[in-house]
Amino acid sequence: MSITMTDAAAARVTAFLQKRGKGVGLRLGTRTSGCSGLSYMIEFVDSPQEGDHVFEDHGIKVFVDPKSFLYLDGTELDYAKEGLSEGFKFHNPNVKNSCGCGESFHV
Amino acid sequence: MALLQIVEPGQTTAPHQHRLAVGIDLGTTNSLVATVRSGVAETLPDATGSHLLPSVVRYFADQAPIVGQEARDHAGEDPLNTIASIKRLMGRGRCDVRRTGNHLPYAFAGCEEGMAILKTAAGEVSPVEVSAEVLKVLKERAESALGGELVGVVITVPAYFDDAQRQATKDAAYLAGLKVLRLLNEPTAAAVAYGLDRGSEGIHAIYDLGGGTFDISILHLHQGVFEVMSTGGDSALGGDDMDHAVAEWILAESGIAPSADQQRVRQVIEMARIAKERLTVDEAVPLRLDLPDGTVWTETLHRSTFDALIDPLIARTLHACQRALRDADVTASEVKNVVLVGGATRVPRVRKKVADLFGHEPISDLDPDRVVALGAAIQANILVGNKPDDEMLLLDVIPLSLGIETMGGLVEKVIPRNTTIPVARSQDFTTFKDGQSAMVIRVLQGERELVRDCRSLARFELRGIPPLVAGAARIRVTFQVDADGLLNVSAQELSTGIRSSVQVKPSYGLTEAEIERMLRDSMDHAREDVDARNLREQQVDADRVLDSLAHALVADAALLSQSERVVIDEAVAELASVRRGTDHRAIHAAREHLERVSQAFAARRMNRSIQQVLTGHRLTEFSEGQ
Numbered sequence: 049m050s051i052t053m054t055d056a057a058a059a060r061v062t063a064f065l066q067k068r069g070k071g072v073g074l075r076l077g078t079r080t081s082g083c084s085g086l087s088y089m090i091e092f093v094d095s096p097q098e099g100d101h102v103f104e105d106h107g108i109k110v111f112v113d114p115k116s117f118l119y120l121d122g123t124e125l126d127y128a129k130e131g132l133s134e135g136f137k138f139h140n141p142n143v144k145n146s147c148g149c150g151e152s153f154h155v
Numbered sequence: 156m157a158l159l160q161i162v163e164p165g166q167t168t169a170p171h172q173h174r175l176a177v178g179i180d181l182g183t184t185n186s187l188v189a190t191v192r193s194g195v196a197e198t199l200p201d202a203t204g205s206h207l208l209p210s211v212v213r214y215f216a217d218q219a220p221i222v223g224q225e226a227r228d229h230a231g232e233d234p235l236n237t238i239a240s241i242k243r244l245m246g247r248g249r250c251d252v253r254r255t256g257n258h259l260p261y262a263f264a265g266c267e268e269g270m271a272i273l274k275t276a277a278g279e280v281s282p283v284e285v286s287a288e289v290l291k292v293l294k295e296r297a298e299s300a301l302g303g304e305l306v307g308v309v310i311t312v313p314a315y316f317d318d319a320q321r322q323a324t325k326d327a328a329y330l331a332g333l334k335v336l337r338l339l340n341e342p343t344a345a346a347v348a349y350g351l352d353r354g355s356e357g358i359h360a361i362y363d364l365g366g367g368t369f370d371i372s373i374l375h376l377h378q379g380v381f382e383v384m385s386t387g388g389d390s391a392l393g394g395d396d397m398d399h400a401v402a403e404w405i406l407a408e409s410g411i412a413p414s415a416d417q418q419r420v421r422q423v424i425e426m427a428r429i430a431k432e433r434l435t436v437d438e439a440v441p442l443r444l445d446l447p448d449g450t451v452w453t454e455t456l457h458r459s460t461f462d463a464l465i466d467p468l469i470a471r472t473l474h475a476c477q478r479a480l481r482d483a484d485v486t487a488s489e490v491k492n493v494v495l496v497g498g499a500t501r502v503p504r505v506r507k508k509v510a511d512l513f514g515h516e517p518i519s520d521l522d523p524d525r526v527v528a529l530g531a532a533i534q535a536n537i538l539v540g541n542k543p544d545d546e547m548l549l550l551d552v553i554p555l556s557l558g559i560e561t562m563g564g565l566v567e568k569v570i571p572r573n574t575t576i577p578v579a580r581s582q583d584f585t586t587f588k589d590g591q592s593a594m595v596i597r598v599l600q601g602e603r604e605l606v607r608d609c610r611s612l613a614r615f616e617l618r619g620i621p622p623l624v625a626g627a628a629r630i631r632v633t634f635q636v637d638a639d640g641l642l643n644v645s646a647q648e649l650s651t652g653i654r655s656s657v658q659v660k661p662s663y664g665l666t667e668a669e670i671e672r673m674l675r676d677s678m679d680h681a682r683e684d685v686d687a688r689n690l691r692e693q694q695v696d697a698d699r700v701l702d703s704l705a706h707a708l709v710a711d712a713a714l715l716s717q718s719e720r721v722v723i724d725e726a727v728a729e730l731a732s733v734r735r736g737t738d739h740r741a742i743h744a745a746r747e748h749l750e751r752v753s754q755a756f757a758a759r760r761m762n763r764s765i766q767q768v769l770t771g772h773r774l775t776e777f778s779e780g781q
Contacts, residue, residue: 064161064193074161089167090159092194128158132202132300135158135192 073109178531
């Protein structure tokens, strides 16, 4: 399995990385926190960590640490607009339920 | 589910703890809100996709006020209840509005705490409340775009805003339910937006030509620190004046009397504005106007004609630039980057003239309408801690010198203008009279030497000064200006430690135009100010000597022989008579003469008082300490 991203997400990530002017890719991960147990993180990567799973999609390197990968395998990253708000969205097949706001989830 | 943003490595926060922060450009004509998302600063649009929010508020008797484009569109129908350009009234007293020529079409009510109050259908509103309405709309827009409550905002203000205007801006934010992290000078924000803070050491000029105002700021970046070296400008010069210049040309060419009805004049001005914008790209634009007599007037406006029409306006901005350069003590060629801000800088002629003055092309990659808001957003993002490894520190300056009143109505400057803030400066003062037990500290702002020519910001008293001879008490007055440009003044008597202080939330009332006038006056009147100061100083000194001698003569006349007394009395009469004149040198000479002839008398008094103190005591009592 792997981590993928939609065209919309890839276009935004490429643009953000370009404007930022540095960084080798994107880090997706999970943290144990939030109202339902786990929450997502999405960061720029300047230096990869040892043991990272590395995926490449649309020419963008995606780094995921081994522990997070357990919860993220098969995830597709999307970029969406909802009303005035816009941002990234995780389509994660592992999620059983999430909290009302969707910021944290449970597997 | 919630939408996520990419953050800097290691900066992921727990859910519901995103530190949402925005930057707000609270403009005279338009306002904007911007934020940093996924590492990129961007302005936030409203539901219709428009980024600029016209700073216009329309009040109703029976419903909530409307803000923005809709309010502006109906300004003509309901001018008294539709408030535009409120920024010009921020922090100004009603009496100031009167003084500067009341050409604003609003109904003013009585002063409350000195503030200008507008009468509208919804009752009386202050400029602070009107600005708060604009801020509320931006706050709602930001919160729905970011999906959460804002932790804090950075609001930009013109570099020349005084304490009152800054405080009024903060009050407006507070009313709108926003926490102000920092007020940031507009030119500094523009420099930040262009990333000039990153490794572009040197001097930068920010040329900001907006709809109705022109500002020039000279910034100096040194070791990651921004310092505003000088500011200048014209608070009544902008893109609107270009429209008016073109409109006048159209009126003249088409033969319409300038006194034509308002409807027609507005139509011509609108036509002029559209022509100006098209000439940014096109070399010529066709004009077409239906005349009242049924005929149609057509003409082509070439860019060269347009350039000639606006050249006098541009020349005024360049003149202000040169003055700002002089103030900063730098030459045009020393300026490393020139940043263009404000919609009117899109005009090619402006760019060319600015490039000619500074000797190189100005920077204008970012949208000049948005660049200030973008810089504010970047600063807000750093201030809430989303980028803690960032060391950017911004320094701004105070626009006018701050000082206190001393004897004789003179101003002693404690912090000179263009000093970078935050700053704290102390100066020691002393008492003027024997046994003086209290002191009034009057805080002043301005460049002139005499109190009556400066603006009084606040006054407070320091009581409980121990009774000492004149000049013996030491009172330390400390001026502190925080990062937002707000002033705190404290006074402390050093032997007892008693202190008193005041937070200057100044009486509202100084206009931009007045700041300019005060600066100009200080240059125009430099010579006479120095003379006036010398005279006052000599008069104060003369009074001090006459006063203390009069006391001494009453107390210790017995110490003088008849002939000595005559000499002193003559000298006293001489000093008293020249003191009434205006020749400071004569007063100085007469005072020195009096001091000389009374020297022996003073020495005798001193000896006697020491004897009195010592009589009846053993020497050891004194050496054992007090």
